[in-house]
Amino acid sequence: MTSAPLAARLNIPSGPLFFPVTAYGPDGSVDLDTYRAHVRRGVGAGAAAVFACCGTGEFHALTPEEFEECVRAAVEAAEGRVPVVAGAGYGTALAVRYARLAEAAGADGLLAMPPYLVVAGQEGLLRHYREIAAATSLPVVVYQRDNAVFTPETVVELARTDGIIGLKDGLGDLDLMQRIISAVRSEVSGDFLYFNGLPTAEQTQLAYRALGVTLYSSAVFCFAPEIALAFHQALRSGDDSVVEMLLDGFYRPFVELRAQGRGYAVALVKAGVRLRGLDVGEVRPPLHEPTEDHVKQLAEVIERGYALLEEAK
Numbered sequence: 001m002t003s004a005p006l007a008a009r010l011n012i013p014s015g016p017l018f019f020p021v022t023a024y025g026p027d028g029s030v031d032l033d034t035y036r037a038h039v040r041r042g043v044g045a046g047a048a049a050v051f052a053c054c055g056t057g058e059f060h061a062l063t064p065e066e067f068e069e070c071v072r073a074a075v076e077a078a079e080g081r082v083p084v085v086a087g088a089g090y091g092t093a094l095a096v097r098y099a100r101l102a103e104a105a106g107a108d109g110l111l112a113m114p115p116y117l118v119v120a121g122q123e124g125l126l127r128h129y130r131e132i133a134a135a136t137s138l139p140v141v142v143y144q145r146d147n148a149v150f151t152p153e154t155v156v157e158l159a160r161t162d163g164i165i166g167l168k169d170g171l172g173d174l175d176l177m178q179r180i181i182s183a184v185r186s187e188v189s190g191d192f193l194y195f196n197g198l199p200t201a202e203q204t205q206l207a208y209r210a211l212g213v214t215l216y217s218s219a220v221f222c223f224a225p226e227i228a229l230a231f232h233q234a235l236r237s238g239d240d241s242v243v244e245m246l247l248d249g250f251y252r253p254f255v256e257l258r259a260q261g262r263g264y265a266v267a268l269v270k271a272g273v274r275l276r277g278l279d280v281g282e283v284r285p286p287l288h289e290p291t292e293d294h295v296k297q298l299a300e301v302i303e304r305g306y307a308l309l310e311e312a313k
Contacts, residue, residue, distance in 0.1 A: 006109040006139045007165045007193060009083050010049060016218035016228045017195070018047035019056040021270045022070055024281030030066045032073045034280055038222075038273065039077035045225035050078050054087040054111050056219050056266055061284040064101060071105035085141065089113035092128050096135040103136040110140045111168065114148035122154045133163035143197060145170030152176075152183035159188040166193030168217070172204065178211055199265040200255050202231050203247065209235065219265065220254070223272030227305045230312070242312055250305035257297055263287040264294075271295050272302060 010017075020042060023034035039050055052074035053059045053067050062070065071086045078084050086102035088095045088110045099110050112132050120128070125148060133140045140163055144150055149171055150158070158164050169177055177194070184192050196208040196216035205216050214236075221228035227250060234242035258264045267283045271290050274280060275298065282289050290298070 006083050006085070007191065009108075010166075010193060010215060011191065013048040013215055013232075015046035015048045016221045016225075016232045017049050017051060017215065018042040018221050019051045019054055019217050019219055020074070021222055021266070021273055021280050022053065022057045022062065023278075024284065026281070028281070028284070030062075030070060031281065032069060034278065035070060036073050036077040038278055038280060039074050041278070042221060042225065043078050043081055045221070046229050047082055047221060047225075049082050050074050050084045051111055051217065052084055052086050052107070054085075054113070056217075056222065056269055057087065058266060058284060058287070059087040059089060059113065061287075064097065067098060068101040068105050071102050071107050075106035083108035085109040085111050087111050087113055088132060090116040092131050095128070095132050099132055099135045099138065099140075103138050107138060109165075110136070110138050111143055112140050113143045114146050117147075119147045122151055125150065126154055126157055129158060129164065130161050133161055137163075139163055139165045141166040141168050141193065141195065143168045143170060145197065149176075150180070152179045155180045156183050156187050159184045159192045166195060168195035168197035169208075169213075170197040170199075172198050174207060174211065177208075177213070181211060181213075200251060200258065202228070203251050203255050205235060206243070219269045220251075220272075222269050223276045224302055224305055226309060230309055245308055245312065246305070249308045250301065253301045253304070254298075257294060257301060260294055261288075261290060264290060268294070268298060272298055275299050275302065 020038050023031040025031040053070050075084050084107050086107040088098040115128055129142050194213040196205055196213055198204050201216035218228045231246045258268050267287050268290050270283055
């Protein structure tokens with residue numbers, strides 16, 4: 001266990017950032033025992049941090065009470081070995097409520113997701129995230145995607161805000177990201193963290209690394225931690241042959257399969273966890289389960305990924 005600030009703990013990632021799925025029982029209710037087991041496995045496999053109840057964890061599908069229970073369970077399972085960051089979202093009032101629930105549950109930080117439904121201007125977005133940051137003592141990472149897209153000037157103001165420590169990018173506009181990074185570097189003293197938050201971020205991490213963005217989320221780590229860890233280590237050490245082997249033989253086929261269904265960025269990951277022996281249940285509506293054929297293809301992709309690891313030894 002360490003008492004170092006969250007930014008310092010995240011800034012030197014020893015492994016992938018783990019975004020666990022949320023486990024449900026046969027009746028559809030949250031299965032906390034299985035969820036704890038899932039988190040423990042990830043931490044034991046080498047995750048650098050746990051991002052609980054975020055996109056892959058179906059934040060949108062959880063009640064506030066379920067959310068608090070899951071965050072608390074993740075904190076218990078992590079046992080202080082790695083930080084636990086919890087999602088927070090919807091409109092400002094609800095986002096503040098979730099932030100306070102996460103703090104009460106023992107989380108180390110927040111991932112502030114886009115506001116619900118509305119497309120707001122920069123002034124309104126800035127106020128929204130500043131109110132979340134002011135609501136608790138938890139450090140905040142702001143998630144850029146969908147209806148929350150920022151100008152470089154707005155990110156400079158976010159970086160100047162007490163409690164906001166970083167930006168996770170799920171948009172994928174590298175020109176915008178370069179301008180954001182340059183503006184913050186030029187106008188704000190101190191470190192500000194950047195994360196590649198695109199679905200299956202490994203697929204684009206070489207491009208993000210060229211911008212100086214070394215942190216990225218890994219949904220693959222949920223069901224194939226050895227593959228995700230091997231990719232992470234190869235990327236850090238500059239072993240391009242392993243990086244390219246896994247991109248060509250595992251990640252690209254997985255991404256192409258993921259593109260076959262809406263919501264598969266979550267549903268296919270959850271199916272992968274079940275294939276690997278942990279029954280975390282199905283996704284909640286409005287998401288839907290992958291087809292039987294797609295699950296069969298997923299099993300083949302996973303098998304091929306592990307075969308590639310053997311070949312690389």
